[in-house]
Amino acid sequence: MADTLHTTDAFASLLAPRSVAVIGASDDVTRIGGRPLRYMREGGFAGRIFPVNPKRETVQGLPAFADVAALPEVPDTAILALPAAATLAAVEACVAKGLRSAVVFSAGFAETGAEGVALQARIAAVAREGGLRLLGPNCLGVMNPGAGWYGTFSVVLDGELMQSGPVGIVSQSGAYGSHLAHLARARGMGISQWVTTGNEMDISLAEALEHVIARPETKVVMAYAEGIHDGDRFRAALETARELGKAVIFTKTGRTDVGAKAAASHTAALAGSDAVFDAVLRQYGVHRALTTPEQLDVAYAAARGHYPESERVGIFTMSGGFGIQLADDCAAAGLDVAPMPEDAQAELKAMLPYASPVNPVDATAQAVSDMSILTAYVKAMMERGGYDMFSAILGTGPASRSFASPLLAALKAGLDGHDDRIRGLTMSAPRDVVAEYEAEGFLVYEDGAALANAFGALARFRKGFARADAALAPAPRVDLPAGPVSEAAAKVILGRAGIRFPGERLARTGEEAAVAAAAVGFPAVLKICSPDILHKTEVGGVALDIRTAQAAREATEAMLARVAEACPDARIEGVLVAPMIGGGVETIVGVHDDPGFGPVVMFGLGGIFVEVLKDVTFRAAPFGVEEAHRMIREIRGFPLLEGARGAQPADVDALARLLSDLSRFAAAHADRIAGIDLNPVRVMPEGEGVVALDALLVMKEEDHG
C-alpha cells in the first residue's frame, strides 16, 4: 500500500499533471486516442504532451515517441488509449519508467466475465507493486478545465469544452458523468475537476471524492455511484467535506429492488443495502437527489458556497397564485415561511391597500406599474422580516428586455446592504438575461419547486456543517468467544458494552429455577439457554407469566425435556429465569454487517411498526449520542416516544446512549461480530432508562485464510 504522501502526490499528478503521455495517440481527432490530444490543445493545456505511437513521427502536429521508455522525461501521468489486450504491457512500461499514475480507457475487463476479471486483477497487481496508481479501466477518464487538462475521450466535449468553476463531478459511470457535465455547462456552471472511475481496479469513487473535495477550487461536488466497497474511506471523504463546509449532492442507483438488481448485473460493485447507503448520506449531511434535475438544481445553489443562518424564507410576488404555490413548495421543503411582523404588514397595507403583505408578500401587479413599491416592499422584507433567504417571483416578465433591467434595478435597490441573505428568483427568460441576474448574486430558477427544494437543501447543509458532536472515544476491546454464543453469554458480553438487561439467573434444574424465580420476582419468564438454539419459541423454549415457584419448577422440567427431544445435539446451558417486564415503549435494535460499510445499527419501534410499516432507520457504526438522537427522530412513530396519546415521555436520552454504545462496541469488534439483535428493548419513562429483554450475538465464521 502506498503511503499517504505518495497517494496525494499521485492524485495531484492525475488531477493536475504538468506533463502527460498519450499512449496510443491518434491523428484522427474523433478516435479514442485522438480526442484527448485535441481537447487538451483546444483547452490550452500548458504542460508537456508526449504522444506515444510507434507508427508515426508526429501526432496532431506533436513529435511522437515509439514507446514509453523513449520518453525524454517521466511524465506526471499517462493516458492508455489501447485495446484491452495491450494494456498490461503498457502498464508494465509505465511502471518501468517510474510513472505515478495513469488513466485506462479500455473496456473489456471485469465487466465481460471471468477472463476479464483475471486480466484486470493481474494489471492491478503489477501497478500496485510498481507504485503506479490507476484510474479505470472502462472509464471516461478525468478533466480539469482550469488547467486545460482533458484526460478523456468523452464526446460531450465535441462542440464546446467545459468552463472552469467550483463544481466537482465524480462518477462511477462515464455516461452519467458526461451527462452531468453537459447539464452543468448548459446551466452556466463551471467545473473544477471531473473524474469517472469505471471498473475501479485501483482508484475508487471514495478516493476520487476525497481528493476532489480537498482541492481548494472545489466548492461543491456532484457524485454518482452504483455501490461502494470501501465504506470507511467513503465516510472519511464525506466527513472531510462536512468539515470544510463543502456540499456533496449524490445520486445513487439501486434505490428500488428493480434498480438494485439491474446494478448487480451491470457492475462488479457490491450494491449493499440502499437503505444503509441512504442513512450514511444523511449521517454526513449529504443531499441525495432522486433525479438528475434535482442534483443540478441543488448543486447550482450550493456552488456559491453561501448558506443561510436559518430556515426563514421571505417570498415576494406580484401574482397571488404563484405566491401560494411557492409557499407550498417552501413548506414542503422544510422551510419556515414566517409572516412579516404585524406592524410592518400595516405599513405595507397603508402603502398599497390591495396588497397581501403577510408572506408571501403579494404587492399585486401594481408593483410592475410602479416599481418604487416593489423596492419598498422588498426593503421592508429585508429590514423587518428577519428572512435569511429571499425569493422573488418574476414569471415571464424579464423575458422582455425593456422590463428585465428596470426590474433588476428595483429588486437590487430593495436588497441593497443585505448581501448576507440568500437571494433567489423564479423566472422564464433567455440565458443572457438570466446571466445578468446571476451576476447580481441571484440564484435563478424557472420552477418554484426546484428553488424551494434547493433552498431547503442549503439550510440543511448549513446545519450539517455546523454540527459539533463530541469526539468519539474508541470502545475498548473485550474478549469474545469463538463460535456460537448463548443468550446468557451474549448478555454478559453486551453488558460490558454498557447495555442494560434485567436481573436474570441461569437455572440448570427445576429446583434451581424455583429458587431463581422467587429471587427475580413474579411473574417470571423462562427461556432455554443454548448457544445452538437461535429461535427459542420454535422449539418450545419459552414460558411466560410464571406466577409461582411450583410453576417455575414444573415449566423448567417440561421445557428441558421438550428441548432435549427437539434438539438432541444442542448444548444446553440451562434455563434463563427473568422477571417479566412490561411498560415503556417497545423498540428493536440490531446490528448487521454491511458489505460496503461494515457494522450498521438498525433502530425501530416494535410490533406493527417494524413488521407492517417497515418503520426502521440505520446508521453506520460507530456514532455518537448526538447522531443517535437524530437517528431516533427519523422514524415515523417517533411521537410515541415523545409521549403521544397521553403516555409519559420515554427515556430517549438513555435510548440514544444505548444506540451509540452498541455502535461503538460493534465497530470495535467489526472483525469478529456478524450480527446483534436486541429485541425487544423497552424504553421506560423519562429517567428510568432502557432495558433489553433478549439478546442474540452472532459471531463471524473463523477466518481460515
Add this chain to the structure above:
Amino acid sequence: MADTLHTTDAFASLLAPRSVAVIGASDDVTRIGGRPLRYMREGGFAGRIFPVNPKRETVQGLPAFADVAALPEVPDTAILALPAAATLAAVEACVAKGLRSAVVFSAGFAETGAEGVALQARIAAVAREGGLRLLGPNCLGVMNPGAGWYGTFSVVLDGELMQSGPVGIVSQSGAYGSHLAHLARARGMGISQWVTTGNEMDISLAEALEHVIARPETKVVMAYAEGIHDGDRFRAALETARELGKAVIFTKTGRTDVGAKAAASHTAALAGSDAVFDAVLRQYGVHRALTTPEQLDVAYAAARGHYPESERVGIFTMSGGFGIQLADDCAAAGLDVAPMPEDAQAELKAMLPYASPVNPVDATAQAVSDMSILTAYVKAMMERGGYDMFSAILGTGPASRSFASPLLAALKAGLDGHDDRIRGLTMSAPRDVVAEYEAEGFLVYEDGAALANAFGALARFRKGFARADAALAPAPRVDLPAGPVSEAAAKVILGRAGIRFPGERLARTGEEAAVAAAAVGFPAVLKICSPDILHKTEVGGVALDIRTAQAAREATEAMLARVAEACPDARIEGVLVAPMIGGGVETIVGVHDDPGFGPVVMFGLGGIFVEVLKDVTFRAAPFGVEEAHRMIREIRGFPLLEGARGAQPADVDALARLLSDLSRFAAAHADRIAGIDLNPVRVMPEGEGVVALDALLVMKEEDHG
C-alpha cells in the same frame, strides 16, 4: 338558473365566438384594451370584431362604435377592458343588447375588500337576471388558438402566439395559466382552449373544465385551482373526462398548511381540506402534479391520447448506469420492469456476449458502432418482451446531426409494426432534432425520472378510464329528527342505512340494566345515553367489563347519579347495555361536511394509526363498493386487514359495503347531516362482517333563512 342548452350555447359563444365586441378597445397595442385586438388580428380571427370606444372613429384600423347599443348585430361575446367602476354599466348594456356571454378583465372587485365584494355581487345579479354568462372579473380571459380567438391581454403572447393542438388549459390564476401556456409552447405542445376564471363571479373552474373537456379537439387538460366551491359540478366534469378517456392533470395550491393559509388570504375561494381535494382527484383518476414541470411532462405524454394496456415497460440502453437509473425511476413510478424471456436473453447474448439483455436491455456502446445490433435488440424487445411501453436511452448522442438520423432510422426499424406500443426516449438534443423524433411517434424527455413518471401516469389513466363500477342507486331518504340525537337513536337511524351494531338494550334503572346485561351477555359495557352528551367518558358515562348482574345494577345506579350531577340539564334516555366485543381489527369511520364537496367519508385504522401516523383516507360521497375497496387499500396499515403478523384476514368486503352504504346515506341526507362518527368499527375475520361499537350523529342547525 339558465337551462343546460342555454349554458352550452353561452359557453360555445365564449370558447369559439363568431363575433366579438371589445369594450374599451385601444389603439395602443400594449394596453389591456389593445392587446386582444392585436392578438386576434395576428392570429387570423375569422369572425367579426367590433371595437367599442366612444372617443374614436377607428381602433387599430377597424371601425369603432360609440357604445354597445350601437353595434350592428348582437355579437357572440364581448371583452370588457374597462376600469372596475365602469363595469356595471357595460354589463347592463350587454344585457340590454342581448349578449349571452362576456369576459371581464378588470381587477378591483372581491379581492379588494367589502366594497368590491358588493359591487361584484351586484354585477353578477344583473348578469344572471339578464341571461348573460360572465367570465372573471380579475381574470386574463380566454383563448382558442385554432380559431385565432384571443380574448386575453396576457403578455405571454407578446413575442409569439400559441399553436393549436390537443391541450386544454383551465386555471383560476391568470399568471399561472400564462406560465403553463408559455411552457407548453416551448415544448411544442398546441392548445385547444385556454380559460382563466379569476374571481369566478359566475363561471367557475368546474364549469370551464366541463366545457373544455367536452370539446372534441381537447385530448388532455392541465388545470390549476386554489379551491373549489361547486364540488358536484367539479366531480361531474371529472367523471365526464374519465368516460371520454381524456386525461386531466391538476396542480392545486394549499397542499401544506402554509399554502392553505396563503390561499385563504389571497382569494375568496373556500379552500376546504387539501386531503379531501386530493382524494377526489384520485377518485376520478386525475393526476395531481406536485410541480409544474411534472404537470407539463405528464400532459405531454397524454396529449397523444394513446395509453398502454399494462404497466410493462422495456428499457433499451447503451450505458449501464443510465439503464439502472431509469429502471429505478420506472419501479418508483409503479411500472413493471419485467425481464426478457430467458430464451430471448440467450439469443441476444449470442449476438453480443458483453450485453446484459435482461431489462434494462443493455447493448453497450457496441450498438453505436454497429446499429444493426440496436435494431435487432429493439426488435427482440418488441416481439418477445411483451412490453406495452418502450423507452430508449440515447443521452447526448442525437445532439450530433450525423448521428441523429441513423439512430432514429435504426430505432424505427426495430419498432416497425408495433405502433400500438407507447414509445419514448431520453436524450439531450436541439429542438429540431427532438421534433424529428416526435414526428415518428416518440415521446422525448431530457430526464429519465420525468419519462418514468409520465409513463406511470399513462398506465394509471388507462386503468381509470377502464373502470366499470356498478351504477349507484340513490339511498332511500329516512325520517331524521330535528336537533341532537342520542347514541341509541343514532344507531336506529344508521341501522336503517345498513350499518350493523351489537345487540344492545336501553335500561332506565339499575334493575333494568341487570336484566339487560344478563340478556346481552357478560362481560358487558354500560354507556350513558343522552342526545345532549357527546363525550360520555368525560362525565363518567362509561363503565367497561361488567361481569355480573349485580355489578350492572350498581354501576348503572352510580352512573345515573354521577351524570345527573355533572350534567343537570341533559336529557337522559337511560343507560345503553351492550356486550363487550373484542377481536377483529379496530378501525374508525366518519363523515364530515366539506365546504366544497359536501359529505366526505373518512376511513382509517384505530389507535396509533390515526392518532400518531394520521393514516386516514377520504372519499366524497356517494361512492360504490369498488371505490370503497380502492379507498381501503390506500392506507399504509392495510396489511393489517390482509392478515399481517399471522392474523386472520379481515372481512374487507363487509368493510367496503359499510363505507359505500354510509356514503350513500350521507349523500342522500346531505342537507340534514353535519357529521357521523363510527368509532371504533371492528372488522371481524373474513365472512364475519363488521360491527360498529359506537355511533355519533350530528344534525345540521335548522335553516331559518
